[in-house]
Amino acid sequence: MNKEKIEKLLFIVPTCLFLLTISIFPFLYSVYLSLFQAKLTKMHKKFFIGWENYQIILFEDDIFPTAIKNTFMIAFSSITIEIILGFIMAKIFFEIRHLKISNVLRTVTIMPIMLTPLCVGLVFLYILNPTLGIFSYILETFFGIEPFAYLGQPIPAKISIIAINSWQWTPFMMILLLAGLMTVPNEQYEAAKIDGANWFHVMTKIEIPSILSFVLLGIVLRLIECIRLFDIIYVTTRGGPGIATEVMAYFTYRTEFRSFQVGTGSASAVIILIISLIVTTIAVMLLRRVEKNEDFS
Amino acid sequence: MLRKFFLICTLTFLPINSLMAVDWGSELGDHSGVDLKVQSIMDPYIDAVKEISPQFETATGATVTVEGFGYDGLHEKQIVACSQQDGSYDVLFIDGIWIGEFVEADCIEPVEDIWTAEGTDKSVIAWDDYIDSFAGQAIWDGKKMCLPFGGYWHMLHYRKDLFEAEGLAVPETFDDVMAAAKLFKDNPKYPELEGGYAMNMARGSAAGQQYYEWIYSAGAQPWESNYPGSPDAYADQRGLYNSPESVAFIEWMQEMVNYMPPGVEQYAWDERAKAFTQGKVAMINNWSVRTPLFNDPEISKVMGKFDVALFPHAEGAESVPPVGGWIACVNKHSKNRQAAWDYLKWFASPEIHREWVLMGAPPSRHSAMNDPQINAEQPWTPVLYESSLRAWQELRPRHALTFELIETLGIEVNKALTGESTAQEAMDTANKKIDRLLKSEGYIN
Structure with missing residues (x-):
């Protein structure tokens, strides 16, 4: 040599x-453990059970399949809201980019991203408290709506989680889309103006196609983040009420660190990893196709 | 009648030796240079533990550090540390229902072995002075594993002032409780009240434990061989969670939700106690450890306005007050096991226990329950004592699957309470899941 x-x-x-x-x-060890009935309190007594852990959590128990469904429902809803609101905000900042105050406003707008999800969850836990929270107070004072447990009922709890998640991450999408809008050549806007295009035409024919790769990048990054969604759930609902907001990461935590069933917990962790790999691979493939202008040119 | 009852109890249970002062100088070793670390729940008694521990420091030369954690966090930290054979904490305060899990994980040094080997004076331990329903929490497979110190029993806490204003009798049955809760809910005469009653209904441990706390007084039982007075509660663990009585109890809880404050579906221990402390509910069932807080003028709006009563029961059933609480164990992996044991026997002894209780902690021994000064400072003690004598030690499962089992049950109970499933569906699912869980670990065939 x-x-x-x-x-x-x-x-x-x-x-x-x-x-x-x-x-x-750690990954290989997780795969290994997932094939055993193993409890942290008696690891020396673990025994091989093959695929049984996978079979139980995927087909015999309703919680993990619901957690998968909830994770994707929350991810899909949050990301959709983030893209729509993020684009509107990006457009506003794009239009006022020449004003000095826009830099200050942009900094203030992205502050939620700087907070840890745990803090965000805690803040919203207080805001949404039915008896002490400001949200209930405003609704009751100005609209006469009775205090309501937003995190205590299945559908409102889901909506609340989506709202909290979107509130925190919309600025991230905004920054990304604003960067995309900045890359659109000025000539295209001038040409559109000469051709008499209105704002809708500009948005659909120039801006959206131009920032599509940015949107997809945002989707990929946020999808990975949403699959790992844990902190907000842990602080606000702990997967409840019932299993209405149970997500994959929280299920894994619960199984591993509350029940100490490391075999079952490892099986769910491996499934999360496989799902993440599939989802991100598809998303990256799409991103590459967009970049090469194969389908969207 | 009540006085006679307590006199008999006092004479029956109060051993003479528990009243005698111990010569701590000869009983405790010299532990100069040892930093003894105690891992505890962040329950209201923790301040009293910190307040009394300097006496041990003076007697032994050791320094004592008491660290508190939340309920779930404590369980998680202790089990994870134990699995790594971690000896960072020398004394472990554990919930009595975790005993099976901690024994399985080989975390604790059985105190019975230590005191037998050491030949400890029996008057220091005074085991007979412990109330049976609580002492049982520290025994596993017939062996005394830890020393009980912080016994809790549930009592009904109610607003005496409001009940008197309405001319209501103290609720004894479930029907009484519901009628009173209904009367106080949304009553324009009491605008400060947000509900008539508050229970633990949050998903997981809170709702799961709530079920066990009520089920015996509802005239039902959670599994085949577990009923008050059962000679072997774990002989047949096939679930009865979906029995007609159990389902009827869940339906009763579903109806009770209507008379509780908004958001009760997320109530756990703290929320329930806070609602009562802040005068937002007329009644709660609560562990006795929090009762002194309701009389604390700094945090309570109901000081002097409440009273306690025996845990309610269904028509035709007996009141079986829930028992729980904390036991002190020697960490098997500690490097300071001798100092830890000395701390345990000192802290749990009748003499120090009395001092500790007078600092605001919960009485857990016959001698403390019958102490005139404690009775004067904690006027709810007679009802508490009666509750402790009626309680059933196997209220909740105490084997290694307890945490998972209670959590599983709590999810299904919460689903029924939030309308995600009917009472019957929820309890059928709970029964199926719990049976599967128990089968997987060989508890049932």
Whole structure:
């Protein structure tokens, strides 16, 4: 082996070791544990049960399938809202980009992203409290609506989670789409103006096609984030009422760290990873196609 | 009559030796340089633990650090630490119902082994001075594993002033409770009230434990061999969660939701107690550890306006007050096990227990329950004592699956209470899931 090869190896080996320790080993160990009936309190007594953990959580129990459904429902609804509101906000900031105050406003707008989801959850827990929260107070004072447990009933709880999630992440989508709008050449707007295009034509024929790759990038990043959604649920509803807001990550946490059923918990973690891989692979493929202008040119 | 009852109890249960002062100088070792770490729940008694521990420091030379955690967080930290054979904490305060799980995880050094090996003076332990329903929480497979110190029993807490104003008798039955709750809910005479009653209804442990707290007084039982007085509560664990009596009880809870404050579906221990402390509900059932808080002028709006009564029961059933509370264990992986044991036997002894209770902690021994000064400072003690003598120690399962089982049950109960499923559907599902869980671990065939 020559000197150059040794040098290359010396650079690569630490990275490989790091990956092996931090990602690959835990993943393989999770797969291994998922094939056992194993409890943290008696790991020495674990025994092999094959695919039974997967069978139980996917087909015999209603909670994990509901958690998958809830995760995607929350992801789909939140991301849709974030794209629509994010685009409107991006357009507003795009139009006022020449004003000095726009920088200040933009900074203020992105503040929710800077907060940890745990804090956001806590703040909304107080806001939505039926007896002490400001939301109920406003509704009762100005509209005569009786105090209501928004996080205590299945459908309102789902809507609340989507609203909290969207509130925090819409600014992220806004920043991304604003960056996209900034890339649209000014000539296109001038040409559209000469041709007599109205705002709707400009939006649908120039702006949206131009920022599509940004939208898709936003979807991919947010989808990964939504699949891992945990903190807000943990603080506000703990998956309740019933299993109305149970999501995959919270189910895994509950199984692993409350029931200490590490076999079942590992099985759900492996399923989450597989789902994440499938979803992100599809999304990245779409993103590449858009970038190459294969379908959307 | 009541006085006679307590006199008999006092003479029967109060061992003479529990009244004698212990010579701590010869009983405790020198632990200079040891930093003894105690891991506790963040319940109201924790301040009293911190207040009394310096006496142990003076006697032994050790320093004592008491750290408090929330209920779920404490359980999680303790089990994870135990699985890693972590000895960071020397003394573990655990919920009595976790005992099976902690034994399974091999986390605790059985105190019976320690005191047998050491030849500890029996008057220091004074096991007979513990109330049976609570002492049982520290025993597993017939062996005394930990020392009980913080016994809780449920009592009905009600607003004496409002009941007197309405000329209502103290509720004894479920029907009485519902009628009173209905009267106080949305009553224009009491605009400060948001509900007549408050229960733990939040998904998971809160709703699950609430079920166990009420089910015996509802005239039902959770599984085949578990009923008050059962010789072996774990002999046949096939579930009876969907029995007609159990379903009827869930239906009763569903109706009670109408007379509770908005958002009760998310109430757990803190929310329930806060609602009563803030004068927002006329009644709650509550663990006795929080009762002193209702008389704390700094946080309570109901000081001097409430009273306690025995846990209510269904028509034709007996009141079976829930028992719970905390037991102190020596961490098997601790490097300071001798100091930990000394702390345990000192802290749980009748003498120190009395002092601790006078600092506002819950009485848990016969001697404390019958102490005139404690009775004067905590005037609810006679009712508490009667509750403790009627309680059933196997109220909730205490084996290794307890946490998961209660959580599973709590999800289904909460589904019924929020209208996601009917009472029958919820309890059928709960029964099926719990049976499967127990089968998977070999508890039933």
